[in-house]
Amino acid sequence: MTATKLSRRAFTGTLLATTALSACAVQTAPAKAHVVVIGGGFGGATAAKFLRLEDPGIAVTMIEPKDAFVTCPFSNYVIAGFKRIDEITHSYAALTSVHGVRHVRDMAAAIDPAAKTVRTAGGQTFKYDKLVVSPGIDIRWGALEGYTEAAAERLPHAWAGGPQTLLLRRQLEAMPDGGVVALSLPGNPFRCPPGPYERISVIAHYLKANKPRSKILALDAKDAFSKQGLFQDGWNALYPGMIEWVPLGKDGRVVRVLADEMTLVSEFGERHRANVINVVPPQFAGRIARDAGLAATEGGMAGWCPVDPFTFESTRAKDIHVIGDASIAGAMPKSGFAANSQGKFVAKAIAAALNGRPTFAPVFANTCYSLLAPEYGISVADIFRATPQGIVAVQGAGGVSPRTPQDAAQHRLLEARYAYGWYSSTTREVWGA
Amino acid sequence: MRKLVVIAAFAAAFVAGAAAAQTPAAAPIPGSVLAATCSGCHGTGGRSVAEIPSIYGKTETQIATAMLEFKNDRRPATVMNRHAKGFSDAEIAELSRYIAANWR
Numbered sequence: 267m268t269a270t271k272l273s274r275r276a277f278t279g280t281l282l283a284t285t286a287l288s289a290c291a292v293q294t295a296p297a298k299a300h301v302v303v304i305g306g307g308f309g310g311a312t313a314a315k316f317l318r319l320e321d322p323g324i325a326v327t328m329i330e331p332k333d334a335f336v337t338c339p340f341s342n343y344v345i346a347g348f349k350r351i352d353e354i355t356h357s358y359a360a361l362t363s364v365h366g367v368r369h370v371r372d373m374a375a376a377i378d379p380a381a382k383t384v385r386t387a388g389g390q391t392f393k394y395d396k397l398v399v400s401p402g403i404d405i406r407w408g409a410l411e412g413y414t415e416a417a418a419e420r421l422p423h424a425w426a427g428g429p430q431t432l433l434l435r436r437q438l439e440a441m442p443d444g445g446v447v448a449l450s451l452p453g454n455p456f457r458c459p460p461g462p463y464e465r466i467s468v469i470a471h472y473l474k475a476n477k478p479r480s481k482i483l484a485l486d487a488k489d490a491f492s493k494q495g496l497f498q499d500g501w502n503a504l505y506p507g508m509i510e511w512v513p514l515g516k517d518g519r520v521v522r523v524l525a526d527e528m529t530l531v532s533e534f535g536e537r538h539r540a541n542v543i544n545v546v547p548p549q550f551a552g553r554i555a556r557d558a559g560l561a562a563t564e565g566g567m568a569g570w571c572p573v574d575p576f577t578f579e580s581t582r583a584k585d586i587h588v589i590g591d592a593s594i595a596g597a598m599p600k601s602g603f604a605a606n607s608q609g610k611f612v613a614k615a616i617a618a619a620l621n622g623r624p625t626f627a628p629v630f631a632n633t634c635y636s637l638l639a640p641e642y643g644i645s646v647a648d649i650f651r652a653t654p655q656g657i658v659a660v661q662g663a664g665g666v667s668p669r670t671p672q673d674a675a676q677h678r679l680l681e682a683r684y685a686y687g688w689y690s691s692t693t694r695e696v697w698g699a
Numbered sequence: 700m701r702k703l704v705v706i707a708a709f710a711a712a713f714v715a716g717a718a719a720a721q722t723p724a725a726a727p728i729p730g731s732v733l734a735a736t737c738s739g740c741h742g743t744g745g746r747s748v749a750e751i752p753s754i755y756g757k758t759e760t761q762i763a764t765a766m767l768e769f770k771n772d773r774r775p776a777t778v779m780n781r782h783a784k785g786f787s788d789a790e791i792a793e794l795s796r797y798i799a800a801n802w803r
């Protein structure tokens with residue numbers, strides 16, 4: 267099947283007949299337009315579902331190789347042993363059977379913005395009226411010397427939910443009491459700014475209960491991090507003496523990984539040997555976005571995709587919207603919450619455009635909860651708006667949890683409860699019926 | 700948390716600038732778009748799955764009162780006070796109207 271044979275009208279007839287797609291997705295009336303979504307994570311699955319909710323007359327094809335999605339959110343709790351991986355795994359069944367999204371289990375291999383087609387690794391070609399690209403991140407293998415895909419089998423990154431999550435869990439379980447867990451943490455930007463510090467916290471929670479003589483050494487390429495005061499207060503209160511955080515200014519930046527020696531080497535040549543090493547590596551936008559020319563090629567944001575702040579349309583290709591971690595979204599963090607917020611907006615904006623309705627400005631939200639222990643939660647929240655210069659957080663709103671709330675124990679408990687509540691609501695919103 | 704640009708005046712311009720509807724920045728944001736910022740936590744259609752309160756089936760007044768009290772720090776909150784301050788009073792009115800009418 268070639269791209270040229272595929273007109274939009276032919277889509278429902280030819281394509282569905284020739285590819286074994288979910289029968290319930292077949293529509294009787296010809297679709298008024300076809301939107302292709304690359305990626306079935308927080309951004310992509312949200313956009314696909316909400317496009318169908320906005321206008322069932324729009325045919326939506328979601329290209330995603332996985333059968334089910336394991337979230338990064340809450341994967342730290344699997345690593346720490348208080349959630350199971352099946353509790354953070356979400357099937358695509360509701361998207362296809364309830365919402366009529368066509369799920370193509372394949373990798374998108376190439377985008378042709380001029381022909382408006384996407385070709386998959388399996389050789390199918392899809393013509394689109396609008397394309398949503400939400401491939402998340404790829405690891406910049408080799409950007410940190412010695413950190414290769416082979417090294418990651420020994421020193422996990424666990425920065426994608428799945429086998430890497432379980433590998434890090436097993437290593438912690440196997441570690442002797444009195445061992446050292448070392449983390450190498452990247453410079454900005456990267457997926458989930460508070461994620462590494464939440465991971466440090468809940469690993470400490472596990473060690474305190476099971477291997478209390480152990481230590482955590484966090485080597486950081488930055489001098490400051492998200493919710494820093496709240497994290498450090500919590501570490502002092504919950505895990506005194508267990509966690510050592512070494513900032514950039516104190517030679518925290520790791521420049522080389524010696525996998526065979528289980529050693530991290532700092533900028534000034536300090537060697538840190540550890541029993542378990544978690545490398546949170548440098549990242550960039552998922553490959554399909556870079557290969558399609560949607561990413562900046564130079565400057566501090568090289569490897570990430572510039573978008574119009576009012577529409578999330580790529581500044582490099584018409585009718586292609588890049589959302590989620592892959593996009594340069596100004597003040598918005600690379601979070602699942604943000605990707606979900608962007609997915610909903612883009613679905614509304616695309617549905618409006620395809621129906622000839624007027625455009626409107628966006629407003630976005632984010633709340634990133636972090637647990638320092640199962641009943642100790644903190645958050646950072648913001649409302650975001652588009653300006654011609656980029657997306658900004660609304661001044662005077664948002665911010666982090668209070669450092670000294672009136673009833674601190676109750677406040678931290680409530681925020682932990684809301685963290686669980688957020689996860690349940692949001693994962694149902696993204697992948698549920 | 701760094702704020703990249705100060706936009707207090709900018710937010711006010713959303714409400715004022717009804718005249719120039721040609722740029723997206725000038726037109727008021729529709730209720731459905733405002734309400735989409737709620738559903739990540741409170742659930743699609745305001746139906747929360749677990750620990751966070753649902754917000755469907757409320758009256759316009761109930762929602763607007765809660766949001767304004769959160770905004771003005773007159774109601775105890777963990778995160779809603781931080782969110783509510785991100786919206787103009789006119790947006791809160793529109794948001795409340797939309798949710799009361801559609802999330803039932």
Ligand SMILES: Cc1cc2nc3c(=O)[nH]c(=O)nc-3n(C[C@H](O)[C@H](O)[C@H](O)COP(=O)(O)OP(=O)(O)OC[C@H]3O[C@@H](n4cnc5c(N)ncnc54)[C@H](O)[C@@H]3O)c2cc1C
Binds near residue numbers: 307332373592
């Ligand atoms: C440890 C950790 C904890 C986190 N905790 C939180 C949290 O508590 N709250 C929060 O809001 N965020 C959290 N995040 C961040 C969150 O995981 C990401 O921001 C979010 O997943 C981004 O969504 P996305 O759609 O951009 O990418 P993803 O959700 O990663 O989805 C991308 C999808 O695209 C698919 N894909 C990639 N390339 C192709 C291709 N060529 N063709 C087809 N499909 C493709 C992938 O298979 C994947 O399924 C956390 C992250 C980590 C690592």
